[in-house]
Amino acid sequence: MAATERALFLGAALALLPAAAAAEGAWSRELKVAAGFSHSRNRIFVEGYFYDRVKTDLSLKLRGEFDRDSAGAKWANTVTLDYASGWTKDETLDDDHPRWVESKDQLIADSVYRYKTGFFADPYGSGNFQTSIHDTRFDTEFRAFRPVQVRESLGLIFTILDGGSQELTLRGGWFNQHYFNSRLYHHDRLHGLEAVLEYDGRLGPAVEYEMKGGVYTGLVATDDSWNRLTESRKCALEWDNTLTVSLAKHLKLIFSFNLDNKDVSSTEIDYEWEQGTSLALSWKVF
16 A cells, blocks of 8 residues: 555544544543743852853643543544743853743644444554744744644554543554655655553642653654665654642642654664753643
């Protein structure tokens, strides 16, 4: 089956699956908004002079959940916008040009439709959309959504834990990944196998934990985005963790740990490791 035919097959399957349970169950909706701020200032005395070192960080996170759970199927949809920017002034540096620089920019939409069979495993279809909302590569222009990564999947999902306030699932299957608006870098279409472990639940009255770990391995070698003269069989790792502690009704302490590895099979391994702690104001809109 050609790549185009596979993509059409996945698109049709994902479009038809939700219609089977449209008449059952009710939608549950939730939108959370969290805004964080941090500021620090140091006065440094060097060789008879005082120098300022100032840093300000702003962060914004929106997470929307739109789910439908019925006797025959479950359809879970999440949209997450995670953006952070910082301003740094350091008079001890010769090249001190303070300006706002983004430190995180990620927009993710994830949809998983699960047909309940009553057995130990259920078939699922899913779609994943990842991009950024701002491109700071050039100071004089604004270009958003570069590139757009789309991944469609089909397979089986296993429920390891379902305790009402806690859910742990493992799913595995076949995926097809492709890109749009990829102007600066070359990205080939990719297909292969995936394994995804997800947890969402409460660890205590004031503690929530969310985790998603996925491994996506290609079945054939494709051109490398950093060098079109070389090829590798892509094997990506994505692992996101968020621990939220409620200090008050609208005051949250948020710890995050994220690991992103675009290709563990390549000679040019590209890891992105991120840890963060923020004090944020959080609202549950609905």
